[in-house]
Structures are given as C-alpha cells and as structure tokens.
Amino acid sequence: MELMKRTAVINVVGLTESLLGPTTPHINRFVSKGARANIVPPFPAVTCTSQSTYLTGLPPSQHGIVANGWYNHEQAEVQFWKQSNHLVHGRKIWEELRELEPGFTCAKLFWWYNMYSTADYSITPRPMYPADGRKVFDIYSWPFSIRPDIKKDLGEFPFPTFWGPGAGVQTPQGAPDACSRWIAESAKWIETKYSPTLSLVYLPHLDYNLQRLGPKHPGITEDLRRIDSIVGDLIQFFEQRSVRVILLSEYGITPVDTPIHINRILRENNWLAVKEELGLELLDAGASRAFAVADHQAVHIYLNDPSIENKVRAVIEKVPGVADVLDRKQQEARRINHPRSGDLIAVSHENAWFTYYYWFDDNKAPDFARCVDIHRKPGYDPVELFLDPKIPAVKLKIALKLLKKKLGFRMLMDVIPLDATLVKGSHGCRPSNPADYPIFITSQPELLANGQMNPTDVYHQIKRHVLH
Structure with a gap:
C-alpha cells in the first residue's frame, strides 16, 4: 500500500479555461503550482457519458452510456437518470487499482451510477417514495451506516438545491451553493473517517446558472467566486493530509438561443x-x-x-x-x-x-x-x-x-x-473554442504529458496519479 499515492479527484462541473480569471484565485493558484490540460469532450458531452468514459477508460460504444437516458426496447420505455452501476459496462478504475493492491479503497461521492457499484464508500441523491404518493428527499449510501451517521454530523442533504428552481439561487433551504458545500463537507467527513486511497468528489454548483443564465451573464462571476471558495478549501484540506488533488470537469457550457x-x-x-x-x-x-x-x-x-x-x-x-x-x-x-x-x-x-x-x-x-x-x-x-x-x-x-x-x-x-x-446555456456537442472544453488540472505537473487529452485518457491519468 505504501506504493500507492492517495488521490482526490474533484469534479467541478462546467469548469473551463474560459471561466478562469480574477474570480477564481484559489483555482488559479492551484494551476500555477501544477499543470493544466483541456479534455477533448466525449460525445455526447453530458454527465453520465462523460463520467462513465473517465471511470472506465472506454468510449460509449463499449461502456454503453450513450446519454443520460435512452430507450429501453424491451420495456418500450424511455428511461432517464437510472442509478445502478450495473448499467456501466467495463472495468472501473477502482476495480483495476484494487487488483493491483488489495488494500486500495475508493470513495465515490455524488458521481452518477453510484448505487451497487464496487466502490468501498459511496453517497448519492436518492429520494424515498412512500406508498401514499409522497416524495421524501434523502440520500443513499454504502455502507448503509454512513447515511444516518453523516446526516447526524452534517444535517440533511439540501436536496432542493441539488436540482430544480432552487438550485444555484438563495432559498429558504439554503445558500445558492448549499448542495456543493454539503458534498465538500461529506468528502472531508469520509476522508477523516476512512482515508480512502481514491476519493471521487462531484461539485455541481456551476452547472445551474451556466444553463439558466448562460456563461456570458455577469451573474456568473458570483457563482465562480462561490465554487472557487469551496474548491480552495477542499484542496487545502486534502493537501494538509498529503492527498494528491486533481481538478477536472465533464463538459463546457456555451451560450444558446x-x-x-x-x-x-x-x-x-x-x-x-x-x-x-x-x-x-x-x-x-x-x-x-x-x-x-x-x-x-x-x-x-x-x-x-x-x-x-x-x-x-x-x-x-x-x-x-x-x-x-x-x-x-x-x-x-x-x-x-x-x-x-x-x-x-x-x-x-x-x-x-x-x-x-x-x-x-x-x-x-x-x-x-x-x-x-x-x-x-x-x-x-x-x-x-x-x-x-x-x-x-x-x-x-x-x-x-x-x-x-x-x-x-x-x-x-x-x-x-x-x-x-x-x-441560455447548454452542452453536448464539441465547442468550437478549445477554451470551452472540459479541463484537467493536476498538482503533479510531471505526470501530465501535454496540454490536451482524449476523454479516455482521464482514466489513465488518474491511475498514474495513484501509482506514481
């Protein structure tokens, strides 16, 4: 186990080179100490496809996640945002690393297809649907004991700020960045309790207003300040515990009309x-x-x-x-x-x-x-x-x-x-400007070969950070 370097991969949804600037001082500082590359967007550049490509090193033709949802021919139904990891074909990065070192462990925090995966620790949004027709906001965790324990320490996950009209805006349920802050705190909680070899952390805050307002809207500067503060705090936390850090994103969002x-x-x-x-x-x-x-x-x-x-x-x-x-x-x-x-x-x-x-x-x-x-x-x-x-x-x-x-x-x-x-903002096709591609930033510049990589290369980059 001494040969493996503990690593945290922080997925800052929507982050691109074009958004870095005066409102992202913590991320800029991290870039200046490390190295940055653009990721050629997978096709389509959407959440489930991108994440599955990164975590298997395979294209959609092999891992099978062709979108966030698709038509089930046998059931004659369109099925969106399913959560079972069994839908993702191919070996996951934590499975390969565990084969190389039996003591290896992985925490998967709010990345999609998080249910019934072989990751050691996981947390994902999962409402409860009682028989009376109600929808009760909650989370799913593995092991099950994480759910009551983490809610006792961090409070209820602010689900209304994770998606919907309350996401990315001030609401009675919390600040505009409430769900990303809760997820960041959950990453600290898991690290403190379990010290996984690989932590996968999903921070969605930028996703909301980039779609709602568009990336050129002046209001995005406040969203950038908020996510930069969360990311900066999380980087400092992990580095103090000698954990390597990778920042990446899944796609870049461009203006639409x-x-x-x-x-x-x-x-x-x-x-x-x-x-x-x-x-x-x-x-x-x-x-x-x-x-x-x-x-x-x-x-x-x-x-x-x-x-x-x-x-x-x-x-x-x-x-x-x-x-x-x-x-x-x-x-x-x-x-x-x-x-x-x-x-x-x-x-x-x-x-x-x-x-x-x-x-x-x-x-x-x-x-x-x-x-x-x-x-x-x-x-x-x-x-x-x-x-x-x-x-x-x-x-x-x-x-x-x-x-x-x-x-x-x-x-x-x-x-x-x-x-x-x-x-006013969307994603999925390949942007004309590479500055709007998803981004990969590492604290280990010697491990990054060049300034641009294919989406399947992300798998191998994460692997290199753990092994070298």
Whole structure:
C-alpha cells in the first residue's frame, strides 16, 4: 500500500479555461503550482457519458452510456437518470487499482451510477417514495451506516438545491451553493473517517446558472467566486493530509438561443404517436414509428419502422439549428455505436439544443411537464431550473403546496414553465473554442504529458496519479 499515492479527484462541473480569471484565485493558484490540460469532450458531452468514459477508460460504444437516458426496447420505455452501476459496462478504475493492491479503497461521492457499484464508500441523491404518493428527499449510501451517521454530523442533504428552481439561487433551504458545500463537507467527513486511497468528489454548483443564465451573464462571476471558495478549501484540506488533488470537469457550457422541438417535427410528419390520458397527452414510444430522446445538444432518434429512416433523416437535416445527423455507420466514427443508441443521432449547432416537447397545445401537456420530474420525462429538461413567471405570487403558491404536503395531502408542484427560450446555456456537442472544453488540472505537473487529452485518457491519468 505504501506504493500507492492517495488521490482526490474533484469534479467541478462546467469548469473551463474560459471561466478562469480574477474570480477564481484559489483555482488559479492551484494551476500555477501544477499543470493544466483541456479534455477533448466525449460525445455526447453530458454527465453520465462523460463520467462513465473517465471511470472506465472506454468510449460509449463499449461502456454503453450513450446519454443520460435512452430507450429501453424491451420495456418500450424511455428511461432517464437510472442509478445502478450495473448499467456501466467495463472495468472501473477502482476495480483495476484494487487488483493491483488489495488494500486500495475508493470513495465515490455524488458521481452518477453510484448505487451497487464496487466502490468501498459511496453517497448519492436518492429520494424515498412512500406508498401514499409522497416524495421524501434523502440520500443513499454504502455502507448503509454512513447515511444516518453523516446526516447526524452534517444535517440533511439540501436536496432542493441539488436540482430544480432552487438550485444555484438563495432559498429558504439554503445558500445558492448549499448542495456543493454539503458534498465538500461529506468528502472531508469520509476522508477523516476512512482515508480512502481514491476519493471521487462531484461539485455541481456551476452547472445551474451556466444553463439558466448562460456563461456570458455577469451573474456568473458570483457563482465562480462561490465554487472557487469551496474548491480552495477542499484542496487545502486534502493537501494538509498529503492527498494528491486533481481538478477536472465533464463538459463546457456555451451560450444558446435556439431550442429545437424535434419531437413536434416528428409528430407533424405523423411518425410520433401520442395517447390521451385524463385529457392530457403522453408520448407512446412503443407505438411511434419514430420518436426522439432529447439530451442537451444531442438527440437519439429511435425508429420502430426502419423503412422511414431516409425520410426522417432528410427532414431532420433541414431543421434550423441541426448541425449533423449520424446513422449507425457514422456513429462508429464517433465511438457511440451501441445497441442503446438511436438509429439516428442528431447533433445541434453550438448555439442550439433539443427539447423533449411533443405536444402542440400547452393545455394538453402532461402534468409532469410543469414539475421537476427527471425520471418521468422522456428527455432532459433544463427548464426545470426556472419558476413559471406567469404564475402570480409563485413562491406563495409553493409555500401553500408544501403546507398541504406537510399535512399529509397529495399535491402537484406544477410551477415549472413550458418556455424553452428561458434556457441560455447548454452542452453536448464539441465547442468550437478549445477554451470551452472540459479541463484537467493536476498538482503533479510531471505526470501530465501535454496540454490536451482524449476523454479516455482521464482514466489513465488518474491511475498514474495513484501509482506514481
């Protein structure tokens, strides 16, 4: 075990070279003492794909995480943000390092696919869903004993600040950076209690306003100050305990102004099927000839009728904002050819992104469309970061709904708008400027070969930091 160097990998979501400056003095100081490289973004550059690529050293064509969610052919359902690590194929970095040294241990803190992994210690967001229809915010941990012990010391995880309209803004539940601060404190707690050889720490604070406001908005400077303070404190903590530190990110977020409602286009051509339930419309993926699973700037298009592939492609290629459409053969070059992938994958221009919207009339939108509901929606929805500006006294409405929930009544937290133009930042395609690529910063400059690396190289870089 003496041969292994204890290492912490801090994933600062959305951090790029273009964001470093006067508002990031702690990160700048860390760069000046070490070395920095840009990571060529994986495709698509989204959370689950990026993290799985980093932790397996494999492309999506091999590890199988082609997006944050995809269509399950056998169940005829779109499934998003699943949490079982069994979905990620290939050997994980902690498994290889454990083979090299049986005493090796790994802590995986809020990185995705954290449930039922072979990591020694883990914490991940996981609500509870009692039979009465409530949703109770909580976390899942391994070992189970971590959950009650860490909540006793740190308090409840501030779940409303992890995603939704309360993420990245001041709320009664906490400061704008409350969830990232809790996660950082959990990393200290785990380090103090268990001293793992490798700690994987996820800090999401930048992700919220970079999507909500866009990276050019002046308000981002405050977000940079906040994350820099958290990161600086965590670096100091780990270095005082002789733990090497790597800072990295999963993707860079670029300004957007063009939402693409690709499912509406498929519906206009009579390829997408919708069923009406309780007066509202639900996408019927299994009955559709073609439908799209949207995820930021990439969208998987699934064809239950292969005969229409050329027609679908011809239509999508003409849509303003679409940069490319990849068939199965072309997906091989992007290393995303996998049974979970769409028959076609459309990629947007840097200033555009894809919505999951399929209804024409907002009065027919499903009830979950106006809620934070990451699992039921057949696609990623960044509009969940907003409160509907059309609702009078919306915060009072939320307070009344929460009171109703506390009294044991069922309620629908339908406060999310249906206006995709509110979103000002996105990711998924490869930015034109390398300064907007994800970043890799190390405290060990001698271990970094050059100023740019492929996403699969991150695995090997982490391995080198532990072994050399």
